[in-house]
Amino acid sequence: MLSHGIILGWFSLMYVFLASDDTPLDEKLTVQHGSWIGSILGMGGLTTNLIMGYPLDYFGRKPVMYFLVIPHATHWILIYFGTNVIYLYVARFLAGVAAGGGVVVFPIFVAEIADTNIRGSLGSAIFLAISAGLLVGYICASFIAYKVLPCVALVLPTIYIISIIFLPETPIFLLRAGKTEKAEKSYYFYKGLSAEDPESKKEFKEFLDELLADSAVEKITTKDFCNREAWKAFGLVIVLLFTHQMSGNFAILTYATTIFEHLNSKLDLHLCTIILGVAQLLGMIIALFLVDRMGRRILMLSSLAGMVLGELIIAGLKYFASSEFLKEQGWFGLATMCFTSFFSSIGVASVTVVIIVEILPIKLISVCTSISIAILNIFIFITLKIYPEMIAEYGLGPTMIMTAVSCIFSAIILGLFLPETKNKHLA
Template identity: 40%
Template sequence: MTKLRQYSLLNARTRYQLLATIIVNIITFGHGVGVGWLSPTLSKIQTPDTPLDFQVGIAEISWLGSMLGLGSLLGNLTIAFLLERMGRKFCIYLLAGPYACLWILIYCASNVYYLYVARFLCGFTGGAGYLVVPIYISEVADSSIRGSLTSMVMLSVNLGVLVGYILSTYLAYHIVPFLAIILPIAYFTANLFLPETAPYLLRRSQLTAAETSFRYYQNQKGGMEQVSKANFDELRLAIDAQQAQNQTALTYRDLITKPALKAFAASMVLSTGYQFSGIFSFINYMSTIFDASGSILDVNICTIIIGVVQIVGVYTSTIFVDIIGRRILMLISTLGVALGCIVFGCFTYFGQFYDLNYLNWVPLVLMIIIIYLGNIGLIGLFFVVLVELFPAKIRSLATSMSVVFLSVLVFGTLKLFPLLLHYFGISITMWFSAASSLLTFVYFLLFLPETKGKSMIQD
């Protein structure tokens, strides 16, 4: 019972950590709304009954998808530059502005370039948030629940994707921005009450502010209990030792040590597997995939069902990540996605030669399996594992570099995915995703370390 209480997110001592995680994830939820908004909207703006003054074709669709990656790249670089200079809280505040602007542009769109810029800003918000939010959470959370709290990043994104699917399916085009713009206002206001993280303040030699922050996130408004005082002193001494060890400036030699290179290799495979598995592309083009699969079920209903499945998948990872560890969930996820994509590709391939209308439910079931398994590990734990892979000295820089690499992959895969569907068909596209997931599984099986319980201060 004591051990279960240790992992409980509602423990009295850690409830402010949970509250802070929910508040900062308003922006990742909003990013998910922006991502989910696209899929049902594409089916509307390609028809003669488009709510806009223009229609879009396959070329514009591929750019609409891929602008997310370019925006993410700029968001990564911006936050990487500001994270250690201005602090976690400043970077968190910064995200509200671009996110509000994207919905203004969507509402005012008079040509496709407005939508391009809106998707770019959606990517900027996501790319910046994916970097600063996991680092912020990892610095305020106890190690016993850090995995669960960090995995809420993708849980909130997926919840946002579902809401985006629903809003853009059932509401008029120009109503959605009015509702969505509430999010950055609420996000900015709620963050006013959260202090900067104690580790960052200690690195800035702000001892009093760091102690106040530590007390807040430990839910001790008066003086600190003896155990918490000891934990704070341990944190302070660890950071002092780290800074004493790192008196010299960070150089390229720190990036080419054996532990650093192994971490970079794992992060590159993690990012490549995440994108080339196709899961993120599926989310962005879900309605198009169901059209291409020959499913005669309502594509928008199918898309909403998939949105629910994403949430269930990430919630599963949130429950088990600090109990059974990261590595096992990653292995289950990558192998499951590979097998699911193989079967999906085979079904659509044979559907070209045989009448499979009596099995019209199969694409939906297969996609449910693929998305669920993808979210319990490859997606749900991506940022948990990424942050924990690197040595403490290079963590901020190396995480930034890895997310920049991820953004380049996001741009490439979202640009190419609709073209692959159009020119090569759904079967070959699915088999490509399966091959990528299978290779990722083999690498993880042989080389991925378990990072459960790893210290964020000491290597």
């Protein structure tokens, strides 16, 4: 996920470079090219998500985690050899395939191995890694040549493969596959327990009994989807997915350089984007420490409130501030963007998927998380496709008002119906 974050941050700055006369491609990018390159990431993720539930439940979490390296590494290879926009389309599509798989399998993997008191922090750490990658991507785009970064970036998936080789499969998947003995060993490994200790065996027996009581290791049937509890969870999931993208959370980071250009600041665009990345990373770090202390609900609602304020201020700058003010007081636009990104990170960006995994019925967690992230990628495609076109056609002000209204709508619905899932037992 760190490596994927680098892809996202790198493109945000490279988009401006590739659209300039200095582009290394056969032709410089247009706004249409940029919108497709940005949005096709979501289509790649959608493709993976539509089929991810089956391999997760049939092959397990580990094989899927190995698979992610192939499309991710191929992305960088295509960037290195690419000479026209078609290479970028395919590369971004494959990056979406890898990310779409990662955003499904990693939260499930973490939820199934982590203690309840640290599950939120570990789940948020996945998105902290993306944020750190975004910042690294901004820096790399500023200081590393276009053709050099792909060679450097391929080191990360290599480290990733080596790092996960010795991790066992999750105990819940192994139990569902009928491999009770391996599940017991896996449980002891992730809980840090000794197989020789009678208390360890007693704890595993309690864990197994809880799963059996919830029918979590039985086969999924149609009835599992058609009940009040499931439909309530599905409704909240849809609102959370809508919130994650239509709030502007991801689009603002993806098109940060374009937004800074529209704010007419005299400050260096690369420096502004790097500072924005720092603010976003700071928000993620704070979320990591607060998610298991304050809970998911309050972080989500606080995040939306901060985003509404920040986006309305940005819109106000475009409507009411003069060009001279924007140029001379460029720090104000930068500070507002950082404020918005910071509040986005402490809730919307960091805990949305954590909440989704926790409110879904445990028996349906693989299939429904896969479907949920598929829907998320549809929203990603829509927002990344229309965002640059809206800014170009209608201006930054109306675009920011649109995302602020989405935040207000989501805050009302989630404020009324979203339960707190801190310390909830998945079994």
